[in-house]
Amino acid sequence: MDATLDAVVIGAGFSGLNAARILRGEGKNIVVLEARDRVGGRTKHGQIARLDIDLGGMWLAPSQVRLAELADRMNVGRYPTYLAGKSVLTMAGKTGLVNGEDFTEFLTIQEKIQAYLLLRKINHLLSALDEVDPWGSPQSKKLDSTSVEIWLCEATQSERLRSLIRVICASLFCAETSQISLLFFLNYLKGGGGLESMISADTGGGQNLLFHGGVHQIARNMAQELGSALRLNEPVHSIDVSNGIAVVNTQSAQFWAKRVIVAVPPTLTNKINFNPPLPSAQTALHTRLSMGSVIKFWIAYPTPFWRQQGFNGSIVRDDRPASPCFDVSPPNSELGLIAGFFEADHAIHAGDSNTLHRRETVIAMLAAHFGEQALKPLDYIDVDWSREEWSKGCYGAFAPPGVMSHYGSSIRTPHRSIHWAGTETATQWAGYIEGALQAGERAAQEVLRGLS
Amino acid sequence: MDATLDAVVIGAGFSGLNAARILRGEGKNIVVLEARDRVGGRTKHGQIARLDIDLGGMWLAPSQVRLAELADRMNVGRYPTYLAGKSVLTMAGKTGLVNGEDFTEFLTIQEKIQAYLLLRKINHLLSALDEVDPWGSPQSKKLDSTSVEIWLCEATQSERLRSLIRVICASLFCAETSQISLLFFLNYLKGGGGLESMISADTGGGQNLLFHGGVHQIARNMAQELGSALRLNEPVHSIDVSNGIAVVNTQSAQFWAKRVIVAVPPTLTNKINFNPPLPSAQTALHTRLSMGSVIKFWIAYPTPFWRQQGFNGSIVRDDRPASPCFDVSPPNSELGLIAGFFEADHAIHAGDSNTLHRRETVIAMLAAHFGEQALKPLDYIDVDWSREEWSKGCYGAFAPPGVMSHYGSSIRTPHRSIHWAGTETATQWAGYIEGALQAGERAAQEVLRGLS
Numbered sequence: 096m097d098a099t100l101d102a103v104v105i106g107a108g109f110s111g112l113n114a115a116r117i118l119r120g121e122g123k124n125i126v127v128l129e130a131r132d133r134v135g136g137r138t139k140h141g142q143i144a145r146l147d148i149d150l151g152g153m154w155l156a157p158s159q160v161r162l163a164e165l166a167d168r169m170n171v172g173r174y175p176t177y178l179a180g181k182s183v184l185t186m187a188g189k190t191g192l193v194n195g196e197d198f199t200e201f202l203t204i205q206e207k208i209q210a211y212l213l214l215r216k217i218n219h220l221l222s223a224l225d226e227v228d229p230w231g232s233p234q235s236k237k238l239d240s241t242s243v244e245i246w247l248c249e250a251t252q253s254e255r256l257r258s259l260i261r262v263i264c265a266s267l268f269c270a271e272t273s274q275i276s277l278l279f280f281l282n283y284l285k286g287g288g289g290l291e292s293m294i295s296a297d298t299g300g301g302q303n304l305l306f307h308g309g310v311h312q313i314a315r316n317m318a319q320e321l322g323s324a325l326r327l328n329e330p331v332h333s334i335d336v337s338n339g340i341a342v343v344n345t346q347s348a349q350f351w352a353k354r355v356i357v358a359v360p361p362t363l364t365n366k367i368n369f370n371p372p373l374p375s376a377q378t379a380l381h382t383r384l385s386m387g388s389v390i391k392f393w394i395a396y397p398t399p400f401w402r403q404q405g406f407n408g409s410i411v412r413d414d415r416p417a418s419p420c421f422d423v424s425p426p427n428s429e430l431g432l433i434a435g436f437f438e439a440d441h442a443i444h445a446g447d448s449n450t451l452h453r454r455e456t457v458i459a460m461l462a463a464h465f466g467e468q469a470l471k472p473l474d475y476i477d478v479d480w481s482r483e484e485w486s487k488g489c490y491g492a493f494a495p496p497g498v499m500s501h502y503g504s505s506i507r508t509p510h511r512s513i514h515w516a517g518t519e520t521a522t523q524w525a526g527y528i529e530g531a532l533q534a535g536e537r538a539a540q541e542v543l544r545g546l547s
Numbered sequence: 548m549d550a551t552l553d554a555v556v557i558g559a560g561f562s563g564l565n566a567a568r569i570l571r572g573e574g575k576n577i578v579v580l581e582a583r584d585r586v587g588g589r590t591k592h593g594q595i596a597r598l599d600i601d602l603g604g605m606w607l608a609p610s611q612v613r614l615a616e617l618a619d620r621m622n623v624g625r626y627p628t629y630l631a632g633k634s635v636l637t638m639a640g641k642t643g644l645v646n647g648e649d650f651t652e653f654l655t656i657q658e659k660i661q662a663y664l665l666l667r668k669i670n671h672l673l674s675a676l677d678e679v680d681p682w683g684s685p686q687s688k689k690l691d692s693t694s695v696e697i698w699l700c701e702a703t704q705s706e707r708l709r710s711l712i713r714v715i716c717a718s719l720f721c722a723e724t725s726q727i728s729l730l731f732f733l734n735y736l737k738g739g740g741g742l743e744s745m746i747s748a749d750t751g752g753g754q755n756l757l758f759h760g761g762v763h764q765i766a767r768n769m770a771q772e773l774g775s776a777l778r779l780n781e782p783v784h785s786i787d788v789s790n791g792i793a794v795v796n797t798q799s800a801q802f803w804a805k806r807v808i809v810a811v812p813p814t815l816t817n818k819i820n821f822n823p824p825l826p827s828a829q830t831a832l833h834t835r836l837s838m839g840s841v842i843k844f845w846i847a848y849p850t851p852f853w854r855q856q857g858f859n860g861s862i863v864r865d866d867r868p869a870s871p872c873f874d875v876s877p878p879n880s881e882l883g884l885i886a887g888f889f890e891a892d893h894a895i896h897a898g899d900s901n902t903l904h905r906r907e908t909v910i911a912m913l914a915a916h917f918g919e920q921a922l923k924p925l926d927y928i929d930v931d932w933s934r935e936e937w938s939k940g941c942y943g944a945f946a947p948p949g950v951m952s953h954y955g956s957s958i959r960t961p962h963r964s965i966h967w968a969g970t971e972t973a974t975q976w977a978g979y980i981e982g983a984l985q986a987g988e989r990a991a992q993e994v995l996r997g998l999s
Contacts, residue, residue, distance in 0.1 A: 236725070239725060240694050240697050240700075240724075241697055242692050242693070242694070242948045242949060244692040244948075244949070245692050245697060248692075270949075272949075273688070273692035273948055273952070273953075274947070274948060274949030275949075374899050375840070375895040375899050375933060376895050376899075378933065379840060379895050379933075382837060382838070382939070383726070385834060385835050388827070442827075443827040443828050443953075443954070444828070447826050447827050447828075481827060481830065482824060495947035495948060495950075496694045496725055496948055497694060497722075497723050497725030497726030497947070498726065498947075501723060501725075501726075501892060
């Protein structure tokens with residue numbers, strides 16, 4: 096056991112894989128330990144009607160340069176989310192159709208004015224925030240004492256706009272507005288380029304592009320490049336950095352390394368025993384963050400028949416559990432595919448039923464809007480991410496009030512030779528694959544500096 | 548392995564021990580599994596200057612009838628917390644001395660009026676709350692969206708009163724006001740008989756009486772009565788209730804039982820694999836609750852010399868980390884003992900230093916008020932409860948905003964043959980030993996009904 100590694104990377108999601116790729120590129124001797132029997136973390140390969148699909152993260156925003164570059168290098172092509180036609184929208188008791196994503200069509204003139212004012216309030220708050228050090232701003236304690244819900248009820252009198260923000264929060268965080276710190280919400284928006292860009296599937300938006308064959312294959316390609324440096328089914332039990340060298344223990348093996356990168360969701364670090372213990376503020380942060388709750392579903396039809404009816408397949412309803420959903424049919428297939436989500440409390444409630452029951456819920460919603468053809472899908476599949484042992488939720492961790500301003504500043508602070516990756520530690524697009532890549536890159540750079 | 552037990556009780560804190568005691572009293576065949584090498588949970592035996600003391604929970608309120616009755620039966624006597632003389636109080640930049648606990652002496656006439664109005668607001672909110680079903684009230688969602696901090700800043704303009712409530716929250720929950728749901732706060736106060744009774748050490752208050760020899764000995768006595776039915780060092784890995792019988796697995800053994808009582812802090816249930824999985828709302832509740840942060844210290848002097856100076860030993864300062872502290876010297880000893888706390892963020896920061904450093908902090912504070920004699924203690928001891936593997940914090944779990952109203956109703960709901968105990972599941976004095984006993988009693992009764 097005198098073969099001391101340069102680094103051990105824990106977690107083979109996009110963050111750990113990217114850290115490993117960069118370290119190997121610099122000729123470092125590393126090992127990647129992954130608890131699951133697969134790579135990709137909160138992205139995951141699946142099949143529906145024999146087509147390869149993403150059961151986890153899947154979209155690309157044009158501003159997400161790291162992910163785009165990786166995909167280009169691997170020749171993984173993209174296609175835009177289908178938006179031509181009408182979306183179905185229900186908000187606070189009113190149902191209607193709008194063109195593409197233009198939800199403002201749905202608002203009265205008065206509500207449009209209020210929406211403009213609300214967005215200006217948000218952007219004003221965002222402009223005062225430092226995205227790298229949001230806890231350092233003079234306003235941070237106050238913003239962090241408040242839940243998004245409390246702020247929302249003060250910020251607008253429009254029940255329809257409140258409903259819209261609640262749906263957006265559920266979609267971004269898979270949590271309810273009452274559970275999310277306003278400071279965390281704002282910081283998240285800031286890192287993703289603002290509210291409008293994050294919720295949009297149109298040009299420039301967070302849900303703009305999809306990968307032919309799925310984004311998960313990029314993780315698999317990165318894993319292949321690692322060869323035998325990647326070890327699956329190796330959950331880490333303990334990390335001892337009390338002496339100069341780091342000792343990483345799994346059930347079956349022990350690894351000695353100069354540096355360690357922990358690239359797992361912060362809420363899962365509690366499964367690892369650290370010696371010496373992590374700084375108290377870091378433990379407090381990790382234990383107080385919560386994972387969002389989401390069940391992602393896919394449903395397949397012989398054709399995207401809704402398009403002929405003038406629909407684009409998008410349904411956003413604040414009164415139905417299986418929303419939002421989108422037409423994600425790949426252009427090189429005849430199949431009609433819709434992917435959607437049970438989010439936040441809807442996911443928690445639907446988590447106690449079963450796939451068959453959820454399938455019925457989805458079909459009933461689609462049939463209500465797209466007619467009888469929706470009753471006969473070819474295939475249906477879903478994944479409850481809260482039940483995945485090594486995720487315990489998706490898309491990311493969120494902070495309840497009073498956590499970020501008190502302990503947030505330690506989220507990226509190395510503990511002796513331990514460095515932190517994972518999308519939650521990103522300063523841009525935290526909670527997204529792009530954030531995972533950025534965090535992995537930053538952790539790798541820390542390690543390279545530490546080794547030199 | 549055909550010897551099927553009536554019940555397995557997991558956790559030998561006061562809650563599990565009481566459940567076991569009641570089940571055995573009814574002739575049931577049970578086993579108690581405890582992860583630690585000792586019983587008592589969040590109570591713990593210690594010694595200072597050769598005197599037996601409590602390193603965890605220790606006080607008795609006169610209205611806590613279950614604990615009093617147990618103590619009576621075991622002939623464990625009580626003595627009142629010493630209050631004769633002046634307490635030191637600092638709040639929002641003003642330091643002063645008050646008689647006993649009468650902090651109102653410290654307030655201006657205007658502040659007294661505001662304090663009266665604030666207390667009336669709290670009591671008004673309490674009167675509208677159902678202590679068994681707080682999440683069912685029409686107001687619950689709104690109360691639960693708010694942190695105590697946000698409510699506080701609206702409820703009073705007095706910075707001194709705000710500071711007082713912040714100190715009270717730190718003392719009750721070992722957490723900051725910005726982190727605690729107002730609904731949770733109110734429900735907690737309701738179960739403890741209201742704010743005034745909970746914060747008082749005088750007749751009727753939560754800190755009124757101390758046990759000769761320590762409350763931990765009551766847990767030890769209960770454990771002795773269990774004999775070989777108690778198994779220490781047996782952390783439970785998994786519970787399988789998928790077939791009619793419950794199968795409880797530890798590292799070394801397997802137990803079959805008709806019923807299971809889980810009597811551990813809800814945040815620790817995540818260490819146990821349940822098959823079938825717990826209901827999603829129950830998992831969401833357990834993962835979203837947080838444990839408070841506290842370091843309890845004891846310091847011993849040859850005599851309670853501060854008494855001669857007219858002090859009662861109580862120091863409550865919002866600007867010092869080692870506060871509050873109290874004179875807890877037993878009347879049958881000549882020693883002068885002070886017990887106190889690093890709470891909430893003070894505990895988190897002090898958790899990264901060491902016992903020697905914390906000892907200096909405590910001594911400096913005592914010397915500043917009680918003079919040079921404080922510089923030479925006989926002994927000092929402290930425990931960081933966040934670092935205790937099988938507690939991960941004290942005194943109890945608290946709920947951030949948006950948790951109780953969404954998932955709280957499942958806190959006592961049995962999952963097949965699994966029943967829930969632990970002080971957090973109590974309807975009265977949750978977070979106290981009395982709550983632990985009440986919860987254990989209720990769970991035992993559920994099991995008895997289930998077995999009959």
